Amino acid sequence: EVQLVQSGAEVKKPGESxxxxxxxxxxxxxxxxxxWVRQMPGKGLxxxxxxxxxxxxxxxxxxxxxxxxxxxxxxxxxxxxxxxSLKASDTAMYYCARHPxxxxxxxxxxxxxxxxxxx
Amino acid sequence: xxxxxxxxxxxxxPGQTATITCGGNNIGGKSVHWxxxxxxxxxxxxxxxxxxxxxxxPERFSGSNSGNTATLTISRVEAGDEADFYCQxxxxxxxxxVFGGGTKLTVL
Numbered sequence: 001e002v003q004l005v006q007s008g009a010e011v012k013k014p015g016e017s018x019x020x021x022x023x024x025x026x027x028x029x030x031x032x033x034x035x036w037v038r039q040m041p042g043k044g045l046x047x048x049x050x051x052x053x054x055x056x057x058x059x060x061x062x063x064x065x066x067x068x069x070x071x072x073x074x075x076x077x078x079x080x081x082x083x084x085s086l087k088a089s090d091t092a093m094y095y096c097a098r099h100p101x102x103x104x105x106x107x108x109x110x111x112x113x114x115x116x117x118x119x
Numbered sequence: 120x121x122x123x124x125x126x127x128x129x130x131x132x133p134g135q136t137a138t139i140t141c142g143g144n145n146i147g148g149k150s151v152h153w154x155x156x157x158x159x160x161x162x163x164x165x166x167x168x169x170x171x172x173x174x175x176x177p178e179r180f181s182g183s184n185s186g187n188t189a190t191l192t193i194s195r196v197e198a199g200d201e202a203d204f205y206c207q208x209x210x211x212x213x214x215x216x217v218f219g220g221g222t223k224l225t226v227l
Contacts, residue, residue: 035216044203044205044218044219044220044221045154045156045162045205045207045218045221046218047215047216047217049220059214059215061215087215095161095162097162103206104152104207104209104216105150105152105164105167105168105207106151106152106154106162106164106207106216107167107173108164109159109161109162109163112161112162
């Protein structure tokens with residue numbers, strides 16, 4: 001069974017750093033891209049960027065380029081989303097999802113990680 | 120950048136048919152995918168490549184795509200279908216995915 005399991009909810013202060021994770025199982029982790037999607041409270045889905053776990057090639061949305069870093073560790077089938085300095089506006093639910101090579105469909109999603117940034 | 124337009128809300132009585140549209144410039148030339156997101160849950164793929172259904176998705180969910188509009192149709196709507204629905208395509212010019220703004224389906 002394909003699963004993407006994300007790390008738990010986080011409460012941080014502005015200016016703090018954070019890394020959340022997404023661990024894949026039930027499939028060959030390096031055969032699919034992992035993408036990250038933001039959902040702000042009461043709002044829609046926003047694509048942030050993606051990573052190819054086989055070589056860690058990344059591709060970011062212009063809206064998020066420079067604000068977050070996506071990485072992966074294929075040895076443990078994990079992908080990460082990282083901030084060096086959080087802002088209150090980063091408060092949101094973050095989802096990881098996988099998509100097959102050559103396809104733009106997100107066929108499996110993680111359960112989401114809620115990040116709350118508040119002083 | 121490529122834009123997808125969805126109606127903010129659609130309401131339908133139980134047992135009736137719900138139609139959710141997704142507009143985009145020549146969207147008929149792209150593969151459209153649809154996701155259902157129930158309150159407090161992660162999105163779930165319900166239709167991919169315009170009209171295919173993943174295993175486990177009821178046949179009541181179907182899709183079509185032509186011209187400037189893609190459509191998700193839910194037949195014999197049930198109370199449990201109430202959710203937000205998002206369409207999505209891959210914009211080849213930017214090599215990025217694009218999501219529609221989402222449609223809230225209310226079952227009356």
